[in-house]
Amino acid sequence: MVSGWVETVRDQKKVQFVILRDETGAVQLVNPATRPAEDGSEQDADALALTDTISNLAHGTFLTVRGALKHDERVKLGGVEVKIGTLEIAAASLPETPIAADSGLDKRMDWRFLDLRQARNNLIFRVQTTLEHAMRSYWVERDYIEIHSPKLMASPAESRAELFSMEYFGDQTAYLAQSPQHFKQMAQAAGFGKVFEIADAFRADPSFTSRHATEFTSIDSEISWIDGYEDVASMQEELLAAAFAAVKEKHGAEIEELFGVTVEVPTLPFPRIPLAEAREIVAARGYEIPRADGDLDPEGERQVSAHVKETFGHDFVFVTDYHPEIRPFYHMRDVETGLTKSYDLLYNGTEITTGAQREHRIDVLEQQAAEKGLDLEGLEHYLDFFRYGVPPHGGFGMGLARLLMLMLGESSIREVTFLFRGPTRLAP
């Protein structure tokens, strides 16, 4: 017995072929066609009906077939076909499919549930499953605690501009968290030690780039008793190497086949380059970064990655020691250099992570927040976390879709998101 949906029907005069697909693959079904006899002689009624049913099968119809397995070397899909005995339709599809494999991205997103039937799209989410499970397993084996931080917040925290807000039981206002930053730090004050969370985050960001969404899955970790951001970076590179190894082992061949991409398990340690040096490298390659604030722009990131790939043969690079002006107030600063103890992680030319040691000393933290012109009253609950003791700590946040997009060589996070959400995209 096999069940799946109809991918194609080849309805020839003497024989009918159906390609039936499910999430594990595809199989060819075959039926010797029985047509009404031209001379009017009687035919087997069941055989006539079966042939007629197959002739009228719409693409996408879900059905179950019972029959005999036949081995035939000439058959694709593993050299096996099923001779149809009985065919039971579970749910017929409308005859006209609204999208084709070559439809535009926006059209495909309108009909994402059909678009996801493509074998390569199905593979994306099996890769996602393996990737996440390998990361969680890495953490669980090392006694990290999994947290589920709230997404509803009473205060707008860092940047009010990019937050969704809503009425909350009458006169209250709730904001949707743009990251679990506050709460994973709270877990440090709570003595949780090492925590992780893979969960939704929301940004009311009007951007339409291939790397932005208003709702995304954020991979977060935060750990206590670190000596510097290096402890965070070395955990993150181990985590990624373990996750990539799991993906390569389970899906490497299929990714090669369907995406034309070889999954490379990164070697440890990843290269590290201070931002100032990265800027020099970019300049030496003849690119002038147009930003005035000293940060890399997307082309600058690509140039640094290209340099690292050429020099070290590595897909990843930690760019470190950012200036406080381009970092949030809670990043710890080095007393001697005045730079933050933080990094960005670039992968194949695009930033996927910001990590840092956090400032855990309440007086320094308050001063840094005030310097940024932040409203300390709005940060009251957050600052409270530091008044009753908190160990030195740090962590990172990483976008799941960006990681998948870059791993599979896709051009947009929309391709690797189950259901993308953007400024003009709230459905289906």
Next chain:
Amino acid sequence: MVSGWVETVRDQKKVQFVILRDETGAVQLVNPATRPAEDGSEQDADALALTDTISNLAHGTFLTVRGALKHDERVKLGGVEVKIGTLEIAAASLPETPIAADSGLDKRMDWRFLDLRQARNNLIFRVQTTLEHAMRSYWVERDYIEIHSPKLMASPAESRAELFSMEYFGDQTAYLAQSPQHFKQMAQAAGFGKVFEIADAFRADPSFTSRHATEFTSIDSEISWIDGYEDVASMQEELLAAAFAAVKEKHGAEIEELFGVTVEVPTLPFPRIPLAEAREIVAARGYEIPRADGDLDPEGERQVSAHVKETFGHDFVFVTDYHPEIRPFYHMRDVETGLTKSYDLLYNGTEITTGAQREHRIDVLEQQAAEKGLDLEGLEHYLDFFRYGVPPHGGFGMGLARLLMLMLGESSIREVTFLFRGPTRLAP
């Protein structure tokens, strides 16, 4: 070297003891006190300073101690103490702790990050971690696909009343999903086969009961090609048995010690009782259910569970075959009985799950939605999923906090939620 926070200080004249705690346990630190000599003779300055520092340690201060490990059978906490060599304060706590172990629940929630330092609260989240990882491992080993469904929705779906809504880029309205129901069903239309998700869900529910929150972690699964709800129920009971076994193995002794509760790994299969029979059982036990709609009320659920415990010695029971009036429109109905192919799962007297086979035939689904008086236009995107074929499928949703609460014998989900959210609780 040991690091942690100060749980208690015993500052005796000749010797000082500090209990230092971290997420893995506690250790006793000891320091022979050096006080200013009464006769004015000179003392070691470092020793005087160390003694003074310890005398002034506030509860909750995070510190690191280097020193010599001493074995002493008389010492609690594993018969080990550390003789303090050097002591370095990472972050001092304010001297007055705003809550005590016996503070009221609401007060403790105001200072949840301090409340979570209690050993039993820390254990809750280590149990949560193990429970979830065991469930995900069960699914991943069986080739389920993990999905991250969107929480932002364009249409209010089932019941507008319980949804949070917000302005979305000008003239659009976004709703927060109260469950991944639509999207895990979409995954079936997409040919994903078997899926799971553990993620946030939101209900604008003004309830103040011990079992309700406005934001909660929902454990969801949905599977294709089922013959009835029995396929879902048998997966769920296997899943729970595996998860309970993992928790018992890793934390059973500690749960016994800190909660006075023995974790029972449920035997398979769980008992199953049709709702009509469950109502008879409740009536025979002398309780009259006040609800007119035929469903069990909370006391009814407790009575059924008590009966099952007495009769079968089991903590779980599937109550099955609910009337369509008390079920959503998308539950499949049995042609002969007219009842839905659905169940509730009760655990220790409380409902933790609703599961069902879904109606996958578009014409029947539309008819059932119309019968419930639902606006078919608002369901347009959902109904589209069924127009291009979808296999027979079903699944369940289960509240993580309810499961943890009942497993640990706690009285409220607030005790087992990292940061509870309710109608009057949005912070910290």
